[in-house]
Amino acid sequence: MTASRSDLRVVPAAVAVWGTAAALSHLRPWWAFVVVAAAALVGACGWRRPALAFPAACLVLVAACCGWRAAAVEASPVTRLAERGAVVRAEVVVREDGRAYDGRAGPGVVVPVTVRIVESGERTWRVRVRATAFVDGSPDAFVTGTRLAVRADLEPADGTDEAAVLRLLDWRVIGGGPWWWRSSEVVRDGIRGGVDHRDDQPAALVPALVAGDDARLSEQTKQEFTRTGLTHLLAVSGANLTIVLGVVLLGLRAAGASRRVLLLAGALTVVAFVLVARPEPSVQRAAVMGSVALAGLLVGRTGAGLRALAWAVIVLLVLDPWLAARPGFVLSVCATAGIIVLAPPLARRLAWLPEPAAQAVAVPVAAHLACLPVVASLSGEVSLVAVFANVVVAPAVAPATVAGLAAGLIDLVVPAVAVVPGTVAWASAWVIVEVARVGAAAPGAAITWPWPAWTLVPVAAVTGVVLWHLARRPALAVGVTLGLLVAVLRPPTPGWPPEDVVVVACDVGQGDAFVVPTAPGEAIVIDVGEEPAPIDRCLTELGIDRIALLLFTHGDADHVDGWRGAVRGRRVDVLADGPSGGPAVPAGRRVRLVSGGHVTVGAVGLEVLWPRRDADRVPAEVRNDASVVVRATVRGHRVLFTGDLGEEAQRGLARLHPDLAADVLKVAHHGSADHWPELVERVGPSVALIGVGAENPHGHPAPAALSTLSDAGVAVWRTDRSGTVAVVERDGALAVSAR
Structure with a gap:
């Protein structure tokens, strides 16, 4: 072209x-x-x-x-009221469907809204500004176009395009919105109803594929899609519009429809597509591109794909400049540009493959290369299985989308018949879910990218050049592909995991994550670091597929934010935390730990030594000193986990428990200078473990803390220098193995 x-x-x-x-x-x-x-x-x-x-x-x-x-x-007066932290009454219109989220204070719903009327004291203003509302409850009531009367606590917004953040104190529905939004919600309900004879993740995926409705997908499934580079399937985009438009236009053409009828049907399909899928950034981009292409047909010219994409970018950013930095828009444009520019020539280079196979390989490769820096900036990972996963699921996407839409439409008229296309859609979605699950479970499915995301721009360019030259050499291309598969599957490393493990300090960068095995494939996990990839990798390498007890010592990000990686593909029996709380992780049950408690998991016993029983919910600035401190007895050896306790809290711990003896000490707060030197003497460990990131900005571990341990003759092992560290039992004594 x-x-x-x-x-x-x-x-x-x-x-x-x-x-x-x-x-x-x-x-x-x-x-x-x-x-x-x-x-x-x-x-x-x-x-x-x-x-x-x-x-x-x-x-x-x-x-x-x-x-x-x-x-x-x-x-706006709403901005001024937010700066004062005012409590107001307001009338708002839901701008986008509400989405559930799990915050540290528990589950809630985030709802983008447009504020129309605001009342404070004796004054009333009519306005039209954007805001974001947070509220407890279910997202089902917050449908695009719904009008709400609310009483809310205002806070300043983070972005320049919104006037405030609304913490809803109470609310009620006062209007259902225009007919077109109500009608689109009926269709969305029909799509959900078309597969409601199944109650599993494939059934939850069908509405996501057809209409971008991922509310029923579990957090674990979403993480598996992220790890395998399939997240784009959860955001309706150009591929979905192409499938729907193709079915509509090909059907009408087969029926002998005129060109004018085809154009009218195409335009109506684009409008209906936006209404049902909601005006998300990727949907808007696809809709504008489709409209440009239809306009080209109307005037008798075939529009180039790159030109249509460029017009879509210009039109959308003129209408809403803040889309420029939204991840959905950026990913959608980058992926589309990659497919338009790179996929056709790459497919021609793969002429030694059958044409459908060449296209199936070229399209995901082009999209993945174009999106590589953006994905890394969002997830901190680079997926190594994305191309494989996309190639495998490609044949299942169109049947799942078409059959799911058919099931939804039929469900509106004859629900009993909708089960037939619904089953087809479910079967196709099952293939996609299984590919994501199996791909995410591969030890090398993704690698952490520790450098700034922009450094992947030259990496992507060099990779593209290499692939360009490999594409014409079948033997070499197949060999490199097999080599990558071996790297992803990662054959077991001899000697790891070691036998007779007492405790493992996982290398998660600047943060804490410790594993105490309790049975084959089962462990106690104490803290999880800040990013999901490192803790997932550590648990995978240790062969842990079940977490008997997940303990958050306190709620700081470098101890809890990586929880999604810990639970990826794993069951959590018990979630435990202290007064500072932690995220709402899916688990069998949740318990609160305070001094004096005892927990037994298999042959491992845990004594809870801190905080005091009278400790209550604590603010963020004193979380460290409210850390849960436990002493584990493993294979007859005692391990003391001290969280992030500072000097005063360490003194209080010693006053409360004069006997703190342990063989292994998890050094508090990554080796901070805020420590009590006498604690090491009280504990008397032979091994000290420090979870710390290389060249961290806090200066951890501090020279004073290292000097205290050295003076006591304690062997110090740091994750920034030794990587993942395992303390093991050898003939009744402790030894250390690092990886």
Whole structure:
């Protein structure tokens, strides 16, 4: 396909608009008007040169829209009320469906809204500004277009496009929204009803594939999709629109419909698609691209894909400049651009494969390379199985989407018949879920990327060049593919995991994560680090598939935020925490630990030594000193886990429990200088473990803490230098094995 002059003019304009919108969405409004003036001047000077005038005109539009909206938000009475922390009554309209989330204070719902009326004291204002509402309850009541009367506590918003954050104290529905949103919700209910004869994750996936409704998907399944590079299937995008449009237009063409009827049907399909799938960034981009393509057909010209994408970017960012930095929009545009630019030539290079197979390989490779830096910035991981997983699931996506939509529509008329296409959709979705589960379980499914995400830009470019040269060499391409598969599957490493393990300090960077095996494949896990990938990798390498007890010593991010990696593919029997709480992890039951408690898991006994029984919920600034301290007895050896206790809390621990003797000491707070030297003497360990990240900004472990341990003759093992460290029993004595 040869790019036209129009392509060469629109694409740079789209890039300029995107960069400008991304920058201005984080700046004060007056910057936008500076850009308007500068772009208008450039356009006026170069109005005879379209390559200069057209981008300048686009920049004027996007900057003006950005500045106008940011200024309106800044001047809004809602913004001023939020700065005062006022409690108000308001009328709001739900802008996007509510989504459930798990916060440290428990589950809740986040709802993007538009504030229409706000009352404070004796004053009432009519406004039209965006905000985000947080509320307890179920997301089912918060459907796009619904009008609510609320009483809310206002807080300042983080972004410049929203006036406030609303913490809803009470609310009630006062209107169901326009008919088109109500009708679209009926269709969405029908899609859910089409597979409600099944109650599992494949059935929950069908509404996500068809309409972007992932509310019934478990957190574990979502994490498996992320790890295997299949997350894009959970966000309705261009692929879904292409499938639906293809079915509609091919069916009408087979029936002999005229070109005008085809165009009208295509336009209505695009509108219906946006209403049912909701105007998410990826849906908006796909809809605009589809509209541009349909317009091209109307005037008798075949629009180039890159030109359609560029127009979609320009139109959407002029309408909403804040889309520029939203992950869904960025991923959607990058993936589409990669497929348009890279996939066709790569497929031609793979001519030694059958054409469908070449396309099946080229498309996910192109999309994955284009999205690599963005995905790494969001997840901190680089998936090594993404291309394999996408190739395997590709044949199942279209049947699941088409059959799921058919089941939903039939369910509205004849529910009993909907079970037939619903079963087809469920079977196709089962294949996708199983691929995600098996792929995520592979030891090398993803690797942590420790450097800034932008460093993946040259990596992706170099990888693309290498693949370009490999594509023409079948033997070499197959060999490299098999080599990558071996790296993903990772044959067992001799000597790891070691035998007779007492405790393992997992290398999770700047954070804590410790594992005490209790039975084959089962363990107690104490803290999980900040990122999901490292703790998942550590537990996988140790062969742990069941967590008998997951203990959060306190609620700081470097101890609890990696929980999704810990539970990925694993069952948690008991979740335990202390006064500072922790995230709501799916578990059999949850318990609160205080001094004096005893827990037995298999042959391992835990004594709870801290905090005191009278400890209550604590604010964030004193979480460290409220850490749960436990002493585990494993194979006759005692291990003392001290959380992040500071010096005063360590003194209090010693006063409460004069006998703190242990063979292994988990050094408090990553070896902080805020320590009580006498604690080491009281414990008398032979081995000390420090969970710490290399070159961390806190200076951990502090020289003073290391000196205290050295003076006591304790062998110190640090995860920043030794990686994952296992303390094992050898002939009744303790030894250390590091990996």
